[in-house]
Amino acid sequence: MALALGACASAPAGRGNAAATPAAAASMNSQRDIVLAVANPLDPPGTHAGSSLLGYAPPGHYGAGQRAVSQLDELKQRYGLREVVGWPIKALGLFCIVVEPPAGADREALLQNLAKDERVKLAQPLQDYEVYADTQQQAPHKYNDPYADLQRGFVETDAATAHETSQGGGVHVAIVDTGADVTHPDLQGRIADTHNAVDGDATAFDRDAHGTEVAGIIAAMGDNHQGIVGIAPKAVLSVYKACWYPDRNAGARCNSFTLAKALAAVLDTDARVVNLSLGGPADPLLGKLLDELLRQKRIVVAARPPDGDAKGFPDNSPGVIVVRSAAATPAPPDVVSAPGSDILTTQPHGGYDFTSGSSMAAAHVTGIVALLLSIQPDLDAASIRKLLLMDGKTANGQSQVNAALAVRALQSSLHHAGSP
Template identity: 70%
Template structure:
């Protein structure tokens, strides 16, 4: 292996210092789960990458692919100065190419008021962004029409599949080739109903492959969206021919039954999706408004992605990700009227995939959002030119009453989309 040249040694040390948390060994404690949302801060500085002059074939960190994007010398220098000046300890760092910044999570020094420190940092000309590290939660509660075209044994028990007339919709579209990014926990990649549907995975939390496959929530969401059809196994996904990418940004803490995420892990996931061709982003999670996450979400929306989010359990809008104009927000179907523009979809007692190759019932707006992401995949396979506003309007317009509740209907939506597409062409 060729060595980094001497005159790049200082830059190399700076880069590795900033990226140290990202290259932790498997024996190191999980980075994300060790962060403290009550004390930690997300700090960003500008990160213009200007490679120093070097011999042919070398780069800032030696012989690496030209696509590398890390901390430039200016960013590394400014971060080191800021950490020394304010007595900050770095927990983790990562570049966000789409925003041209380098971010770190730092601990508030003992005895220092975090809000006061944030105000001081906001006045420092070197700081591009300073905000609290915030917590987010997934919206799911674990359990305390017959269609003979399917050989999947539990299809009749799939309440959401039956109520949305998904079987009829799949006569017209199965979501062929539509790419969906699922930002969630990990998922069971070996599950018989998911093996053919999950194309790639990305762990933004700890790199623990065993924990990734044991995660419930992401496994449940993936199953609702795209479980295999006619494989003599379990259930059928709403869009069984769609392609999933799983971004693990949430994890299960030992002290909590639910999964949690934070600004750090969610930002890494959203930034990674920006560089992909995913048309749909499923966010079955939520929490407070967040400046960094809002910027990244805005970029995804500006790129024409269709972002589907779950309505918070309290029914209040205004946090991440439901506060961004253009996001499709979904609640669990109920008899009362939904907030303006919010879709209703099945979310109670939903049978779906579980880690270890099993199946069980679960509830929550997370599952409602997953149903809608699957239906959007059916729509995009029928008409790839649909945008988020057209999809929302179509789903609202074609919603039907089922069991006394007005909710999205896959068959009506897909038929309408196909008819409109045929007339237009």
């Protein structure tokens, strides 16, 4: 529902794809509000020449059909709901809205009644999510010189060796996070487009630390005589701002509405890789959108929660590549370990700093996935996970992903497959 909601952000139903009003996401209350969706059966635009193997075609206008408008109006009147924002989700054939229940209403009882209403396709609580970064471990000063040798993750994953074969060229990566500073010297030219599912403020991106950090790890420019080098410096990034900072001294947060809007937008593109360095509770609507991404063979990389409890969104799906910050303890089956402590990366306003968390570990893996897809674009998630789980050991005996080993193994398999 949260996902649908994210895809639903707009003016009241029936007004088409209107932009979300400023600060709409921040004003929502996860302890109060509900995500509600009804069927929106509009014929999608026809596929034409030039569509990719993912079935992508430039999206046409997709607003609210008359049936959806009528049903939502009836539901709001019947249950005393106040619409906050709404948006169509083309991939699921739904129109969803975030609503505020009437004062004094029992939300759980209201949700039960809505679930029994045949007009309702989805009714769930609006839920909150957070990015997985330890803001307390950032160093107190900035760097202004080339620091490739200080990039712990870049060095430990043998990325420089992998770059002899692949630098991620031709791979489109979608980052769903906070915004990212598109003017940063190490990110200029790497971020192709940005989208704001939070408040419509295009000027806010240069103040968003977490997304800037993730983008730098994945694709900071190489050989530009400044800063750092990304794991996949020739990959192309699209940044979807679904998270924001409610307090500049706290971590970034997201909710069902903003994440749904961002994921629905990603489904309208040809992005092969989706980085989700965030997480929270399981969510029906977000789960549907995630399932659709996986059905379309997108590679979804997610950060493992700090407490290790992988039972929520987006880490609870078997099709998602879940990444934890490397540790001395053995990783659970199918969970990838990558560097996530004291990682030097890009910061807003042209700076560089150290940060930690499984968010950063996931970004390293997203970069390595881009290296692999640049070599073999049709790799599926299972094959990529197998390559990532190859036994790369660090100097202290920790097991974690190794870009050079993964690239070498892929090359070897392609060579043998092509042998007579």
